Amino acid sequence: MKQKALVILMVGIMFFGLLTGCKGKDTQPVQQQDATDNNASSQTDSEQPNEVKTVDNNWGDMTWTEVLEEAKGQTVNWYMWGGSAVINTFVDEVIAERAAQYGIKLNRVGVTSISEAITKVMGEKTAGKDTNGEVDLIWINGANFMTMKQADVLFGPWSESIENAVFVNWEEPSIKYDMGFEVEGYESPWAAAQMQLIYDSQNYSEDALPHNYAQLLEWCKANPGRFTYVAAPDFMGTRFIKQALYELTGGYEQYMRDDITKEEFEEMSQPVWDYFNELAPYLWREGKTYPKSSSELNMMFSNNEVDYSMTLSAGGISSSIAAGTFTETSKVYTMDTSIGDVNYVAIPYNSSAKAAAMVIANIILSPATQAQGIVDISNGPVIDSTLLSEKYVEIIKAAYETLPVGTFVKEQDLIQDRVPEVSGYLNVFINELWNEKVSTR
Numbered sequence: 001m002k003q004k005a006l007v008i009l010m011v012g013i014m015f016f017g018l019l020t021g022c023k024g025k026d027t028q029p030v031q032q033q034d035a036t037d038n039n040a041s042s043q044t045d046s047e048q049p050n051e052v053k054t055v056d057n058n059w060g061d062m063t064w065t066e067v068l069e070e071a072k073g074q075t076v077n078w079y080m081w082g083g084s085a086v087i088n089t090f091v092d093e094v095i096a097e098r099a100a101q102y103g104i105k106l107n108r109v110g111v112t113s114i115s116e117a118i119t120k121v122m123g124e125k126t127a128g129k130d131t132n133g134e135v136d137l138i139w140i141n142g143a144n145f146m147t148m149k150q151a152d153v154l155f156g157p158w159s160e161s162i163e164n165a166v167f168v169n170w171e172e173p174s175i176k177y178d179m180g181f182e183v184e185g186y187e188s189p190w191a192a193a194q195m196q197l198i199y200d201s202q203n204y205s206e207d208a209l210p211h212n213y214a215q216l217l218e219w220c221k222a223n224p225g226r227f228t229y230v231a232a233p234d235f236m237g238t239r240f241i242k243q244a245l246y247e248l249t250g251g252y253e254q255y256m257r258d259d260i261t262k263e264e265f266e267e268m269s270q271p272v273w274d275y276f277n278e279l280a281p282y283l284w285r286e287g288k289t290y291p292k293s294s295s296e297l298n299m300m301f302s303n304n305e306v307d308y309s310m311t312l313s314a315g316g317i318s319s320s321i322a323a324g325t326f327t328e329t330s331k332v333y334t335m336d337t338s339i340g341d342v343n344y345v346a347i348p349y350n351s352s353a354k355a356a357a358m359v360i361a362n363i364i365l366s367p368a369t370q371a372q373g374i375v376d377i378s379n380g381p382v383i384d385s386t387l388l389s390e391k392y393v394e395i396i397k398a399a400y401e402t403l404p405v406g407t408f409v410k411e412q413d414l415i416q417d418r419v420p421e422v423s424g425y426l427n428v429f430i431n432e433l434w435n436e437k438v439s440t441r
Contacts, residue, residue: 082111146424197310213244220283
């Protein structure tokens with residue numbers, strides 16, 4: 001507790017320093033102001049039109065100071081998955097409070113599926129509502145990002161030009177590409193994700209854990225009814241199936257194409273469907289039904305109906321333990337094939353609060369918020385430690401040191417087992433084929 005309190009105090013002090021206008025690498029504007037700007041007010045109207053710049057009309061010519069000025073008084077409706085109480089609290093009590101320091105009101109809009117927000121934006125475009133859209137910021141990634149980008153309903157490019165973008169390695173493949181789709185400045189990262197299994201160390205020792213899908217099959221045969229996974233098309237279920245696809249068919253590289261047809265993919269993936277059909281009789285309820293969401297699987301794990309759950313939080317499960325979702329003896333580990341990627345935020349084309357939405361994205365990327373995210377919600381940081389000053393490196397390190405041993409996987413181990421999420425459109429095929437060949441067997 002003392003360590004956690006110290007980190008929170010350090011984060012608070014550091015964020016206050018950012019608010020009071022400290023200068024340095026983390027305060028570079030979108031465009032450096034020319035010294036002559038200070039004399040602009042002395043020029044005549046004919047020499048310098050008295051025009052207020054806005055993100056909608058002058059984004060490419062604005063300084064970060066001008067963006068902050070426009071953002072004052074704006075309200076940001078952030079549409080996001082609302083299924084995690086700890087994430088909801090973090091947004092409401094940490095990010096929203098920091099946004100208020102800039103005169104911004106953050107309104108979190110929780111949805112069951114982010115497709116609800118996408119449908120809303122697409123509907124507005126169809127109706128010709130090109131201004132004052134209901135969605136100002138959206139938690140998004142993968143195929144959903146591709147859908148919105150191809151439909152030309154995202155504002156951008158903007159993400160590489162906000163103040164704290166200097167902390168992000170934009171050439172890192174897991175940042176540059178979102179499930180195989182190039183980001184190109186249309187979304188900003190906010191948390192790293194990587195598939196991990198959750199187990200209770202009171203029940204199993206580390207050497208008894210399955211680390212690949214062949215071992216998992218043998219484990220389930222020896223412990224029938226004690227394992228299951230989330231049904232596709234839920235994101236957690238799709239990712240668990242996709243990991244098996246990589247492992248059982250010779251690696252992910254063959255899927256880094258955008259011209260694979262469903263017929264070709266069905267042939268390439270047949271070993272996966274054979275595997276899951278062989279596994280099914282040894283699952284919970286003999287594989288005749290599956291949990292519909294990760295929240296349902298977590299509840300089953302907590303109620304001792306199954307021996308494993310799953311998480312995508314690269315920072316582990318310490319926040320879930322603190323919230324009482326899991327027991328204090330719960331731990332996480334990665335399988336030998338572990339898909340890792342990044343969650344992003346994007347701004348719809350018709351948002352009326354683009355400036356404030358960019359400020360929210362900037363707050364998310366601040367080392368202070370990234371460190372607090374590790375402590376409060378087990379987020380994996382998306383900022384690159386090699387781009388941070390020593391004081392920021394120390395505060396990230398201190399945040400990790402507050403977490404109980406075993407509740408998170410060390411960064412070097414995550415990297416060792418990590419494989420990329422590629423070709424997000426293949427998820428549609430995976431979901432369809434799983435439902436055709438496995439769930440209805």
